[in-house]
Amino acid sequence: MNIIACGEGFGIYNIEQICLERGVTLLGYLKGSCEPWRNVTKPSIDITDLHRHKFDYIVLCSLEHEKYHALLKEHSVKGKKILSLVTDTNATLEKLGKVKNIVSRKKGKRNDWDVHALNGKFTGNVPPMMNEESQYGLVEKLLRMYMRIRGDETKFPREFSAGANWASCLALTRKEFYDAVTRNDVRKLTSLLNNCCRNETTVSIGPGGDGFRNFCQAPEDYITSEITTYFKMWKHSLKKDMPIDSVRFPDIGNPYGYLIDNTLVHVIGFYNHYRALYCGDLVSDSQRPVIAEIGGGMGYFAYYLLKEFPQVTYINFDLPEILIISAYLLSMAFPHKRILYYDNPHAVLSKRILSEYDIILMPSFMITAMSNVSADLVINTISLGEMGTANIKAYMDQIARICRRYFYNENLADFCYDYENYPEDCFPVPELFKILAHSPCRWPFFSFESKYHIFMETLYERR
Numbered sequence: 001m002n003i004i005a006c007g008e009g010f011g012i013y014n015i016e017q018i019c020l021e022r023g024v025t026l027l028g029y030l031k032g033s034c035e036p037w038r039n040v041t042k043p044s045i046d047i048t049d050l051h052r053h054k055f056d057y058i059v060l061c062s063l064e065h066e067k068y069h070a071l072l073k074e075h076s077v078k079g080k081k082i083l084s085l086v087t088d089t090n091a092t093l094e095k096l097g098k099v100k101n102i103v104s105r106k107k108g109k110r111n112d113w114d115v116h117a118l119n120g121k122f123t124g125n126v127p128p129m130m131n132e133e134s135q136y137g138l139v140e141k142l143l144r145m146y147m148r149i150r151g152d153e154t155k156f157p158r159e160f161s162a163g164a165n166w167a168s169c170l171a172l173t174r175k176e177f178y179d180a181v182t183r184n185d186v187r188k189l190t191s192l193l194n195n196c197c198r199n200e201t202t203v204s205i206g207p208g209g210d211g212f213r214n215f216c217q218a219p220e221d222y223i224t225s226e227i228t229t230y231f232k233m234w235k236h237s238l239k240k241d242m243p244i245d246s247v248r249f250p251d252i253g254n255p256y257g258y259l260i261d262n263t264l265v266h267v268i269g270f271y272n273h274y275r276a277l278y279c280g281d282l283v284s285d286s287q288r289p290v291i292a293e294i295g296g297g298m299g300y301f302a303y304y305l306l307k308e309f310p311q312v313t314y315i316n317f318d319l320p321e322i323l324i325i326s327a328y329l330l331s332m333a334f335p336h337k338r339i340l341y342y343d344n345p346h347a348v349l350s351k352r353i354l355s356e357y358d359i360i361l362m363p364s365f366m367i368t369a370m371s372n373v374s375a376d377l378v379i380n381t382i383s384l385g386e387m388g389t390a391n392i393k394a395y396m397d398q399i400a401r402i403c404r405r406y407f408y409n410e411n412l413a414d415f416c417y418d419y420e421n422y423p424e425d426c427f428p429v430p431e432l433f434k435i436l437a438h439s440p441c442r443w444p445f446f447s448f449e450s451k452y453h454i455f456m457e458t459l460y461e462r463r
Contacts, residue, residue, distance in 0.1 A: 001097065002055045006030040013321060015061050015085075017105075018042065018060045020115050021288055022097040027053055033062050036368075040097065041111045047075055052281025061085040074311065102228055104235045116244055123216050124134035126251050126264075129332055132190050136345040138331055142324050146181060149320040149363040152345040156365035159394035162319050164362045165419050170321050177321065193328045196253040197300075200242040205322055206298040207268060210240055212256060226267065226444075232412065233442055234270040234428065238277065247273045250303055252290075253333045259315050268300055271443045275410075276304035280312065282406050283376040284458075288313060290354050292375040294367070294395060294396040295319075295383040299326030302359070315349070315375070327361045337434040342366065349374070367395070373404040381444070382455065385412035385422050393428055400430040407433060407460040410441055413453050417460045424456050433460035 001024045005015045019026040019254060028043040045053065060068055065086040072082055083092040099118065106112045110237060128135070151162055162170060179189040192201050202208030207215075215223065234247065249255045249266045257266035264313060285290035289312050296302055296316035305312055318324055323342075337358040347353075349360065349369045362369075380397050384392055397409055411424040440448050441455035448454055 001057075001346075002026065002027050003096070004028055004030060004050070004053065004055050004058045005042075006033045006058060008034055008040060008051045008067070010231065016111070017103045017113065018093070018096065020113055020260075021099045021101050022098050024096055025338065026034060028054055030058070030068065033064075033068060041164065047071060050075060050077065055081075057083045057095065058086075059083045059085060059096075072442055081184070083152075099224070099228075102231050103234055105242045106167050106282070107238075114241065116260050116394060118224055118228075119262055120447055121215070121220055121257075122259050123256045124266055126254050126256075128194050129251060129252075129462075132187075132194055133346075135190050135194070135332075136186055138328070139193060140186050141341065142327050142331075143184065143186060143189060144325065145343065146320050146324050148343055149323070153363065153365060154318075155345055156368070157394065158363035159391050160363075160367070162362065163391050165386045165421075166319065169204050170319070173209065174200050174321060177201050181269040192247075193325070194254060194428065196328070197255040198253075200361075201325055202253075202298055205325070206300075215256060222253065223258060226263065227260070229444055230267045230270040231260070232417055233266075233333045233444075234274055237274050238336050239281075240276045246308075249384055250300075250329065250333055252329050267443075267445070268298075272300040273304040275301055275306075275379070275408075276308055279377055279379055279406075280309040280409055282408075284309065284310075286376055287311070288355060290315065290374060291377045291379065292367075292370070294318065294364070294378065294380040294399075295322075296326045297322065297382075299329040301379070301381070302326065304357070306330075306334060306337070313354050313358060314358070315370075316356070317362050320363055323361060323363060330359055330361070342463045367398045369403070370398070370402040376404055377406040378403045379408045379410065381410040382411065382453075383411075384418055384427065385424060387422075388420070389422065392422060396430065400432060403462055405431075406436075407462075408458070410455050410457050412444070412454065413440065413456040424458060429460065432463050434457070434463055436461050 004027050008015055026042050028045040029040055031044045032048045033039050056076060058072060062068060065084055069082060083095055085092050101118060102116045106114055180192060192199060197207045198200050199208050200214040202273060227419050242259050244263050247265055247269045249257050249264045249269045257264050279291060283383055291312055293313040294317050296318050302314050302316060307313060311324055337361045340357040342362050347369055350371050351374050356376060384395060412421055435458060437459040439457055441457050444450060446453050446455040
């Protein structure tokens with residue numbers, strides 16, 4: 001489809017961007033219809049020369065649309081050839097066709113665009129990086145780690161065990177997982193981990209369970225709109241342009257998602273990649289920075305962090321049912337990294353130990369084994385506010401002890417009424433931290449417009 005534009009855009013956004021999104025060819029602008037400062041990239045077309053151009057429509061997108069509509073009629077342009085973004089936005093966009101691409105302005109450019117093809121939902125199977133039999137050795141090691149944690153956790157303060165919310169969630173949602181570990185069934189556990197993006201093992205921490213079923217059932221247009229929103233938020237949050245491949249979802253756990261430029265992405269990837277860049281940049285002046293995460297979930301923050309900042313030592317403190325998932329993902333993604341798995345309740349996570357490993361995977365109670373001021377940055381997202389007050393206090397005391405520079409957290413801004421919770425402004429943050437940045441969460445599911453959760457993004461610095 002070929003069009004000529006009258007004006008640059010009205011009430012929505014740039015007409016060039018609209019055309020790029022839909023694969024429409026913009027031949028040029030009607031002469032005199034654009035403000036000089038717009039610096040448009042297409043040629044100017046005199047109204048007397050319209051007959052020289054093969055166009056399907058002339059699109060009115062100017063405040064002076066009535067004047068131009070009359071002029072076009074005077075020059076014998078048929079009414080059915082004239083569309084208006086001003087008076088009939090939805091019908092005009094429908095005539096211009098379905099959105100086929102995500103378009104974003106290049107950083108530092110006013111009229112230069114990146115165009116990415118929207119290839120649609122992907123729910124097909126992703127083959128594992130190695131066959132299940134080849135994974136038995138790793139899974140056996142992870143199962144031993146899990147069982148050791150369960151045996152040792154009673155020796156440590158209860159504040160580092162699962163609170164009421166998480167204890168209930170885990171007990172109600174992971175029947176097959178508990179059956180596999182109770183029977184020491186490595187084969188069954190391997191099968192669950194190989195499909196963790198689609199089953200019960202990642203309920204409430206990732207894309208599994210209802211997340212996969214809901215995705216499969218959701219209309220294509222809904223998913224396209226959602227992924228476009230997350231893409232644009234990610235793109236605008238970056239300091240520089242980055243290729244879509246940088247947010248590619250790892251081929252681990254049989255993932256699903258959306259294809260952009262035939263690259264598999266997921267909304268979870270966008271916000272974890274951004275968090276990784278944000279936190280990694282903060283400590284990039286250190287030669288070997290240490291980043292400790294309380295509640296690393298599936299491990300996607302760590303995955304993108306270690307991709308972008310391979311010099312980082314990453315430590316995850318988490319509940320055993322969740323730690324085993326991130327341990328699997330990170331072990332599969334980084335087979336050549338030096339990984340320390342929990343195996344000793346008396347271990348000390350000294351600065352020497354931190355320097356000898358790239359990834360350290362520990363149960364929550366082992367945060368007490370960290371040396372003082374040994375972490376350049378501590379991060380917690382979407383979990384402290386779901387704990388009880390005693391748990392929050394215990395973790396805040398440990399953060400104050402181990403954090404050398406920054407504490408970043410994304411947690412509740414206000415009450416949720418379907419479970420016990422505490423807003424982040426109720427946390428007992430020690431006075432030795434000062435706030436550097438504090439704003440509502442940018443990601444739709446956690447934003448102030450969300451029907452489900454309302455979160456804040458807060459960065460503290462040690463005084």
